[in-house]
Structures are given as structure tokens and as C-alpha cells.
Amino acid sequence: MSSTHDSSAPFVQLEGVTKRHGGVAAVDALSLTLRRGEFFALLGPSGCGKTSLLRLIAGFETPDEGRIFIDGEDVTGTPPHRRPVNMMFQTYALFPHMNVARNIGFGLVQEGIARAEIARRVTEMLRLVQLEGLGERRPDQLSGGQKQRVALARALVKRPKLLLLDEPLAALDRRLREETQFELMHLQERLGATFLVVTHDQREAMVMASRIGVMRAGRIEQIGAPAEIYERPISSYVAQFIGEINLIEGVVKGQSAEGPLAEARSGLLGVSIAAGLIDVACAVAHAPGSRVAIAVRPERIRVAPLDRAQEFPNVLTGEIEESAYLGDMTLYRVRLAGGLVLRAAHQNARPGAHSFESGDRVAASFAPDAGIVLPA
Amino acid sequence: MTKAQPPANFEAGLGRWLVLALPYAWLVLFFLAPFALILKVSLSEPELSQPPYAPVFDSWDASVIVDKLRSLSLGAYARLIEDALYLRSYLESAAMAGAATFATLLIGYPLALAIARSPARWRLLLLTLAIAPLWTSSLVRVYAWILILKDEGVLNHALIALGLVTEPLHIFATNWAVLIGIVYAYLPFMALPLYAAIENQDRQLAEAAADLGAGAGGIFWRITLPLSLPGVYAGALMVFIPAVGEFVIPDLLGGSDTLMIGTTLWNDFFVNRDWPAAAAAAVALLALLLGPLLFYERMQMQAGANRR
Incomplete structure (x- = not known):
């Protein structure tokens, strides 16, 4: 300028x-x-x-x-x-x-x-x-x-x-x-x-x-x-x-001033969704019981084999419904327990990186700071 | 006005020929054949008989064809040139048609512009009103103009009542009355192509011109008018050509000094009974009108070439 x-x-x-x-x-x-x-x-x-x-x-x-x-x-x-x-x-x-x-x-x-x-x-x-x-x-x-x-x-x-x-x-x-x-x-x-x-x-x-x-x-x-x-x-x-995004609806369970992520300055919001309980970084106060939507970009969602689920926060188990290989990335549609379908985009940074096929049971997860809390 | 281009995949089959043949058959039957008859008469000599012209080309017997060719005469055309009446008729007809064309353009353009720029739901109604006079007989409408224009007519009554004039205006039975009648009768033929040419224009072009600093005048002179020129040419032809040969209006509204080729033709055919001269005058008129037609055709070709 x-x-x-x-x-x-x-x-x-x-x-x-x-x-x-x-x-x-x-x-x-x-x-x-x-x-x-x-x-x-x-x-x-x-x-x-x-x-x-x-x-x-x-x-x-x-x-x-x-x-x-x-x-x-x-x-x-x-x-x-x-x-x-x-x-x-x-x-x-x-x-x-x-x-x-x-x-x-x-x-x-x-x-x-x-x-x-x-x-x-x-x-x-x-x-x-x-x-x-x-x-x-x-x-x-x-x-x-x-x-x-x-x-x-x-x-x-x-x-x-x-x-x-x-x-x-x-x-x-x-x-x-x-x-x-x-x-x-x-x-x-x-x-x-x-x-x-x-x-x-x-x-x-x-x-x-x-x-x-x-x-x-x-x-x-x-x-x-x-x-x-x-x-x-x-x-x-x-x-x-703006871009692709997953919207996950849920109900606020509770809010902590200090989260497990030391670097996150905001507190964590515990949100109960159909597929389980997730933690999302959030600086704004939300009363327990209020309805919210959690927005997560596909590229922030990690798809991993079930046996590695315990390594990640906010793990939601589901089944690969569809996968599309685009060269630079692979797109997955993961159907969670409760019916919600998450879109995930995996960068294919290395050749032969882990890939999943439809029907595979996987753990979809995202970091607490990847979720955006929006009014439902 | 784009020329219809046949789609590339149009089959050059029987259907296409039929579609083309129909209008051509119409033209041959109702234009070319009568024209051949007129041409034939024009090459004859007048006679005091029934029909009042010497027969030429009535037999197709090969042995007499040369004889018949010899009997052809250009006498009628010679009279056309010798008699100053014809030249004056042509010139006055052209002048009258030219003035009428100009006047219809002056009146028709604002009319067409106003209709084209009016709200869409009004347009059809306004357009219908503009062409509504065509639904009645032209003869009736010309007679109505006599009632309006004559010395003790509606117009003079109104003008005197309003105190605008003290003596009635002598319009009826003058060339002014003929001009008014022709302008009135042919206005729709000018307004319609103009309307089409204006209405067709992309309104965003006017907006773009305004955006670039053009006021209402600039938009009209530099965008609207130049883009409507095909409509102006089409309208001018549709008024000028029939106006040149107009008979009814000069005959009913004109006076003794009104001299138009249509009335001259009529007099030759039915008063003087000099059919060859009248036919020759008609053929010459057609030849003269080819000029503006060819000009229009060239403009169309250029517009088409520019579009490609």
C-alpha cells in the first residue's frame, strides 16, 4: 500500500x-x-x-x-x-x-x-x-x-x-x-x-x-x-x-480458565457433541448448557489409524465414507458415531504417506485451538 | 439488425429448399410477374383500343419473335424524358418523401426512445398505441385529416377559438396537408424499427458512458444514436420508398399544385390512357428506388462485417 x-x-x-x-x-x-x-x-x-x-x-x-x-x-x-x-x-x-x-x-x-x-x-x-x-x-x-x-x-x-x-x-x-x-x-x-x-x-x-x-x-x-x-x-x-469448514453442533459442558495446552492463552471450553466430548480453545465466556457450533477447517483435522488414537486430543472415532486423491492432498469424508460427516484434508507431503480407504475405521482428531466457537 | 446466419449444422436438404422456395415463389408470382407485365406495356406504343396499348410479345411463335422484337418501342421512355412533367413529378415526389422521412425521424425518434425507456410493463401498451392507427383503413384516416385540416375544420376552429389566428389557415389542398398526411400515415413504420434498435441496446453501455463522464447529451450523441443507426436507415427506407410512390394522400389532401409521381401515374393510366408512358414511369421509379435500397444493403453488409 x-x-x-x-x-x-x-x-x-x-x-x-x-x-x-x-x-x-x-x-x-x-x-x-x-x-x-x-x-x-x-x-x-x-x-x-x-x-x-x-x-x-x-x-x-x-x-x-x-x-x-x-x-x-x-x-x-x-x-x-x-x-x-x-x-x-x-x-x-x-x-x-x-x-x-x-x-x-x-x-x-x-x-x-x-x-x-x-x-x-x-x-x-x-x-x-x-x-x-x-x-x-x-x-x-x-x-x-x-x-x-x-x-x-x-x-x-x-x-x-x-x-x-x-x-x-x-x-x-x-x-x-x-x-x-x-x-x-x-x-x-x-x-x-x-x-x-x-x-x-x-x-x-x-x-x-x-x-x-x-x-x-x-x-x-x-x-x-x-x-x-x-x-x-x-x-x-x-x-x-470462506473455504471449506466442518460445523459441529454441541452443548457447552464447562469452561476452564487454564487448559492443558500451556501455550493457549485462552481457556478451554468443554463441549458435548453427538460423537463425544471435545475441548476447544475459547476466550469468550459461555454458560454451561448453551448451544454452540464448533467450526473446524478440513486441513486441521487429522485422520489416524484407531490404534494411535490415544496420541491426540479431541479424538472422534468414525469410518471413512469416501476418499478422493487429489495429488497434493487427499480428501476424506469421515462418518462419526451419531451420523455427522467430517471432511478432512490430508497434505500428501511425502510419497506413500498413510492413506485410508472407504470402510476403514479411523480416529479423527483436531487440536483445541483448531476449533472456532460460533453461535449455534 | 443481424442477418440470419443458418446454423452450421443446417442440413442442405429438401426442407431447406422448400423453406427458401416459398418466399421466392411468392415474389415471382406477385412481384416479378406483374413487373414483367408492366415492363412489357412500357415497351409498347399507346393505342385507342382495349387494352389501350399495341400488343408486343403476345405470341411465343419463334418465327415471329424477331418481328415482335422489332415492334418493341422505347417511345414511352423518350416521352418520359421529353415531358418535363415527369421529371418534376419525380423531383417533387422525392422532395416530399425526403421531407416526410426527415419529419417522421424527428417525431419518431423521441417517441421510440420514450417507449424503449419506459418501464417494461408499459412498453407493450405504448407500442400498441403507436401502431393502433394501422388497424383502421388508411382511406378513413386520410378523410379524417380532411375534416381536421380544411378551412372550416377542427384545427382551424380550435386555433380561432384559442385566439391564435383570426383567419383560418389554408392547409388543406396544399403540399403541407400532403406532408402532414404522409408523416402521420408512415410514423409507425419509422417508430417501430427505431424502437427495436434502441430497445435492443445494452443499457449498461449508457451506464458505462455515464461512468466515464458523459451526461445525458453525451450518452445520446455518442452511444444511443450511433448504435441505433441501423434502425434509422431501416425506418427511413420504410418511409421514403412507399412515400415516393404515395397516391391516396396527395390525391385526397393535395391541391392543384401538388405534383407527385403517384398521381401522375394514375392520370396517365386512367385519364390520358397512355399506359405505356405510365408503365415506363413506374419502371423508372423502381430503378430510381434501387439506389437507396442498394445503399441500405451496403450499410447492412458493413454492419455485418464489423460484427464478425
């Missing part, structure tokens, strides 16, 4: 923004602050209101309630063509009757900039997105990846303070998508602009963004750095949306 700006100063501020579509709140009393120069990702399933939020910031829609500030200026009622914001559309929305150069130069012509200067800046943008020499092409003569770059160049040519990207990579195939993720990051670092990207792809958000806001039904459920959201989700919704 750029060090020339105070990166903690609020750059984009949404205060209690609500937008209803036919009585349903697409964006519901949402407040959000973006810092100058950050790469922020709004993550959520389709219909969660993330695109509506983007359109509110771009000015295509006006909020029913609340205010929007960009760089200290109230833009709530400002029409889109007067906002210091540019947007890259999911469908790219390239002008079909203009060639690439005129598409990119559109925003500059609109500003009344001299033709020679426009030509210079268009060439500069073509170089930036590696499309030199394609200025004369028509949009329909371009590949999907090239169109995506033209759309990006067109949105960047006016040097916007804030670039909005609506599912910028959704139309690309997987390999191109992964390459482009890194390119977007580098571009954002180079330009020092603030990027707000909307995506339903949690991997994409985690790769690119410095902060992620997980949206649910018009609200932001959790905001944090990718690692924070992944490792400390605040709800089962966030936990399930």
Missing part, C-alpha cells in the same frame, strides 16, 4: 445506506469505510446486495436512506458522470461501434482533453494492459481476456481515485483468472488507487484484497484481512462461505 497517504484516513464512507428494490432491502442500513489506497473485496453469494452497493457508490442508483462520502465529499446525490469514480463492468460494456483506442479514450474525450494528449494517454494505457498495437481493433475482434483488459484500461484512463470492479474476472477461464488476479494487484499497487472489487469467489478475494467484507442479505457480516476472516470467522455463515 502507498505510504505517501495516511492509510488509516477514511476515503470512502457509507453511513447507514439503504436501498430497496420493490420493498426488499438490497442494501440494508449498511455502513462501510474504505481506506485510501487499499484493495477491498466485497464477498458474498449472488443476491446478497454487493452489486447494488457498487452501483450506489458509482451513482447509478441513489440510496433511499443514508449518505455516501468519497474523499470527504458528500456524493449521495451526485450523478455518475460527476463522481471521481470509474467502474469496470462484469460484462465489460465495451462500446461495440468504437475501436479499442476510442473505447479507452472515451472518458478523456468527454473531459475535452486535446486530441494529441488523448492519443498519448491511450497509448500509455494500451501499454499498461499489454495491448500495444490493438488500438484499431473492434471489441468483437478481441478475445475474452483482451476485452477484459480494454475494459480495465478504459476505467483507469481517467486516473480515478476509486476504481470499482464488478466481478472483473468472472468471464475469464480459470488459468487466465489466476494470472489476472496478480496483475490486478500489481496494477493497484503501482497506481496507488483505491480498488473496490465485488466477487462471489472467495479465493479471488483472498488472493487480491488487503481487506474483505463478507456480505449477507444487504449487510456486511464481517470485515477483516483474509487471514482474519479465514481463521476467525464470527459466524457460521462467514465460516461456510
